Amino acid sequence: MIGSGGYPYYGIMKIPKILLYLLFAAPGILAAHPHMGFTAAMEFEFSGDKMKGVWQEWRFDPFFSGSIRGSYDWNGDGRFDLDETEAVFAGAFANLKNYDFFIFYRTGGKTLVPERVERFSVWMEGNTMVYRFFVPLEVKDREIFLSVFDRTYFCAITYADPPAVTSGTTNLAPQYRRRENRDNPVYYNPLSPADDNTRYDRWAPGLETAYPEELHVTF
Amino acid sequence: MKPPTPKSFMSHSKAALLCLLFFIPCSPAGANPFLSGSSSSEGAAVQPQPVRPPVLQGPGELGALQMKIRNRLAEIFVPSGQATPALRAALLLTALAYGFLHALGPGHRKTVVFTLFLSRKTRWWEPAAAGFLSAGAHGGMGIFLILLLRMLNPLSLLQDTENASRYLEGGTYLALALVGTVFLAGALKQLIRGEHRHHHDGGNHGAGTVARGSRGIYLTVLTASLFPCPGSILILLFSLSLGEIGWGILAVLFLSLGMGVTITGAALLARTGREGLFRRLGAREKGAARLSAALESGAYLFLVGFSLWMAAPFALSLFPAG
Numbered sequence: 001m002i003g004s005g006g007y008p009y010y011g012i013m014k015i016p017k018i019l020l021y022l023l024f025a026a027p028g029i030l031a032a033h034p035h036m037g038f039t040a041a042m043e044f045e046f047s048g049d050k051m052k053g054v055w056q057e058w059r060f061d062p063f064f065s066g067s068i069r070g071s072y073d074w075n076g077d078g079r080f081d082l083d084e085t086e087a088v089f090a091g092a093f094a095n096l097k098n099y100d101f102f103i104f105y106r107t108g109g110k111t112l113v114p115e116r117v118e119r120f121s122v123w124m125e126g127n128t129m130v131y132r133f134f135v136p137l138e139v140k141d142r143e144i145f146l147s148v149f150d151r152t153y154f155c156a157i158t159y160a161d162p163p164a165v166t167s168g169t170t171n172l173a174p175q176y177r178r179r180e181n182r183d184n185p186v187y188y189n190p191l192s193p194a195d196d197n198t199r200y201d202r203w204a205p206g207l208e209t210a211y212p213e214e215l216h217v218t219f
Numbered sequence: 220m221k222p223p224t225p226k227s228f229m230s231h232s233k234a235a236l237l238c239l240l241f242f243i244p245c246s247p248a249g250a251n252p253f254l255s256g257s258s259s260s261e262g263a264a265v266q267p268q269p270v271r272p273p274v275l276q277g278p279g280e281l282g283a284l285q286m287k288i289r290n291r292l293a294e295i296f297v298p299s300g301q302a303t304p305a306l307r308a309a310l311l312l313t314a315l316a317y318g319f320l321h322a323l324g325p326g327h328r329k330t331v332v333f334t335l336f337l338s339r340k341t342r343w344w345e346p347a348a349a350g351f352l353s354a355g356a357h358g359g360m361g362i363f364l365i366l367l368l369r370m371l372n373p374l375s376l377l378q379d380t381e382n383a384s385r386y387l388e389g390g391t392y393l394a395l396a397l398v399g400t401v402f403l404a405g406a407l408k409q410l411i412r413g414e415h416r417h418h419h420d421g422g423n424h425g426a427g428t429v430a431r432g433s434r435g436i437y438l439t440v441l442t443a444s445l446f447p448c449p450g451s452i453l454i455l456l457f458s459l460s461l462g463e464i465g466w467g468i469l470a471v472l473f474l475s476l477g478m479g480v481t482i483t484g485a486a487l488l489a490r491t492g493r494e495g496l497f498r499r500l501g502a503r504e505k506g507a508a509r510l511s512a513a514l515e516s517g518a519y520l521f522l523v524g525f526s527l528w529m530a531a532p533f534a535l536s537l538f539p540a541g
Contacts, residue, residue, distance in 0.1 A: 035251065035449045035450060035453065036251070036453065037286045037289075037290075061286065061289065061290055061293065062290065062293030062294070062457065063289060063292075063293055063453040063454065063456075063457045064253075064453065066293075066456060066457035066459075066460035066461070067377055067452075067453055067456035067457060067460070068377070069460050070376070070377075070456050070457075070459050070460035071374075071375070071376050071377035071378070071456070072377075074374060091254065091375075091377065091378050092253045092254060092377065093253060095252060095253060095254060096252055096253060098252070099252045102252075127293065150252065152252055154251060154252055155252070156283070156285075156286045
């Protein structure tokens with residue numbers, strides 16, 4: 001009979017349980033698989049009582065920073081001149097349009113993504129590369145919810161502390177609050193090709209749900 | 220110690236099949252969203268799309284830990300003038316740990332290795348052989364690619380590497396589909412003719428039986444793994460920016476060792492699940508042989524379908540409309 005007479009199989013079968021846990025059974029542990037990371041700091045620009053948009057400043061991990069510096073700092077001076085900046089934009093930023101520049105914002109009851117970004121610049125701070133660019137926003141309310149989120153999870157994104165500051169000329173004193181909004185998730189199709197940038201307003205069978213941490217701005 | 224009941228054996232075989240389902244979506248590393256993947260040459264007619272992105276993902280603890288370890292790796296990866304033997308040892312050990320954790324996430328051909336070891340009877344050491352072969356090819360291809368492309372055009376190394384990676388990853392899936400089809404045809408032929416080898420997992424096997432069973436595993440693993448690991452590419456590019464490509468290559472070799480441990484785990488899990496199943500059915504020789512043949516055919520069918528599905532975005536992008 002199987003398992004009788006001091007049969008050693010029981011002991012052996014304990015190993016797969018551990019492997020099962022390590023490899024599959026703990027989704028929260030095994031789930032993520034980022035290959036790079038950056039910290040996002042934001043600067044909301046106002047003109048009078050209107051929000052014009054947000055400056056994004058992304059500080060990258062040393063490996064991605066080194067890769068870009070090694071590839072685009074052609075004269076090796078540790079700076080990106082105009083030609084090099086244009087090359088970085090074309091080769092290592094512009095493709096983000098296919099991913100909505102990782103930016104989702106909600107205002108006036110609608111979730112929107114930026115159509116374009118402006119005034120891109122790049123520089124090095126030690127081993128850290130920094131991207132800075134302006135995102136025009138169509139704000140239709142006195143509040144906005146904005147998240148920086150990579151739905152492919154290739155990038156691990158964290159917010160700076162504090163995540164946002166105010167710039168421009170305004171007498172307003174905007175309030176910034178970080179939160180995970182369980183009522184307004186981002187839906188995405190995990191089985192779609194990488195270049196599929198379809199946005200889903202509501203859940204449908206086959207879609208995954210993510211709750212990116214967002215910044216709630218009131219002014 | 221309480222021995223397991225037959226029911227628990229069946230539970231494990233079910234668990235193994237469940238694991239297979241878990242593996243289904245987990246294969247590619249995904250493309251870097253920052254990089255266009257376009258060729259450095261202007262006006263390239265074909266813009267290859269990456270294969271499908273990984274599915275089981277999310278901001279879990281493993282991701283945070285991986286980033287922490289990777290950032291630590293960057294901190295201790297200093298130019299030779301500032302390095303001590305202790306720092307260099309720490310660099311290699313950190314790369315090893317990073318490799319182990321990195322391969323726990325989606326990708327790195329665990330699906331392929333798991334499926335293969337579920338389909339065939341193998342020797343006890345073969346999960347490790349296949350696991351380290353896969354990880355070695357995965358990391359080694361990164362080293363080869365960086366050295367080659369750097370020699371050809373150092374000014375567009377990043378773009379060219381991304382572009383080449385897309386072709387290689389898509390190509391390995393298509394090759395895997397081809398290899399899987401050949402094996403599937405053989406397995407189906409045996410199944411239909413009733414020639415399938417018998418499995419007596421609790422009994423005494425000749426080495427020839429096992430050797431025949433494991434035939435093709437290494438070719439398939441190698442075929443599936445000949446594309447560069449994005450983690451290794453980043454380490455190599457970083458080492459190039461420091462002028463330390465030699466230590467970058469060493470770090471990638473240790474990274475591959477770490478990944479090999481994880482991939483071996485996947486293979487071992489499949490092999491153990493299979494062994495358990497056939498140990499249970501060992502007394503019923505005819506049923507076991509039939510099940511083995513069906514399992515082998517099913518595994519290859521899955522492998523072919525899975526590979527084609529994963530490669531579809533890449534393959535279709537090679538033939539743009541108009």
